[in-house]
Amino acid sequence: MIGLSALLSDNITQGSLDEWLCMLMTEKDTAHEMMGRFVDATIKRMELYHQAVGDRCFAWGVASDDAGTQRGELLSPDLFREMIKPHYIRLCEWVHTHTNWKTYLHSCGSVYQYIPEWIDAGIDILNPVQISAVNMEPERLMKEFGGKIVFWGGGCDTQDVLPFGQPDEVRQHVRRNIELFSSRPGGFVFTQVHNIQQDVPVENVEAMFEAAYQFGQLA
Template structure:
């Protein structure tokens, strides 16, 4: 099997010739540019500036030589725009706080203040207030709460969020078509379309780091309380977001056709380490109908499999995910309460694909020994790979500062398992 055939088998719950691997296939299976730079060095690959494919998290572009060395099978079809509102090509040289040399989008504009914080302008517009910041010594950005106080008695959800959701233009469509042809017809990798746009209540998007002047309920604590205080506000936002998403899906289908195998739909986290962000009842009432509508459209009009990312203890929601048409669940946070790997595979493995779960990126990968990493990867592969329905990836992105020997131990374990 080639990479595309391998992934297709796995996501159709068939056992492929070997376990598929994802490194860098989307914004939640990637690697921080700092760790990528170190990995290239330890693998003896040419050293050069790392191209940043997702500046908010400072994820590095995983090039062909790294894909081959890692045995990876998936590549991303990115959008032109980013969470910081930039759209330019990565041609601006920059050094991360730890000295890692990278290429940032040409319209990336920032300042460094007296505390050593890096402050970013949305859309590269220096006339707008800063929209994201990174503390001194940091390795990724966080959004800044900038919205003015809202009138609780006169809420205006459609006006507040209209700028957040836009129908894509012809330039986007041409870009999708060109890139999908390049990725699909000139390689045998599986292609994940990272369209986005359906992350209902996504904590990275609510503050609006890509907007010059966000309005309305934007602080995450206010947004979470709005589930109880102003559910009609959220419902109006979700309805508008879904309507725009369906229009963009049709444009995307026309542009890429069957040149992608997986579509990244949502990155909203519904879990914490120990439980749900909201009750299951709230999820079923506010979120599920809109996700169902989008998934139904995708399944009725394309051959794509739907990819959903949700961190945390979400085992309670997996039956709802399956019912509303989620094909693939990521990152499979096995360290969270109720997310035991064997339980998940045995209970749901024949009805939903697990994409992730391969190594704990909170503790084992950054702070464990190389042997602990190796052993955990082997154990997870043994559990999840049986009968297909699994793509190996770390639990969320590989962060900065991971010991290079732990990274190599992870991929050595994958290679050894594949060769059994």
């Protein structure tokens, strides 16, 4: 997989995130123009990558946009639809028209209300699936979006279970998540929600991978 740009992050303006979020409300034409140029440059980069590697690449990271907090989305769904979604659509349309790649989006946090918009825009894969955030329970996600988007992540919570649970708790947690995310056809790639920190007990990491291997064979 290659790519990973950003539309919601402050690298658009090389300023602060709060300045950029304010611009989305107060200087909409300017924000659209900036994102449009950013997408133009990204498409040129994708063209060069495709010329170099062809379809040996299986997915393009359309964006690395942490669009949610622990409790909810950064933007209202209406503002997201108006300001951000059109640019995702352009990126996804280029990928699906000119390559056999899949489109991959990274976004931490509670992003439940954005998922149907991403699906409609053409996103194929969502990572990291922060299951400890509000409205991001595996049951809810699979009931509403199973078969419509691939969930790449969500296999093991890295905020509470992996660092602070017991090995058996980790195993049962991983088993349950694999069963839930595999309950409908459409795609699930196991990985823990986010990076494994240095103070996580080794026994818990071993338990996670052992459970993923054991129960992943049955999914």
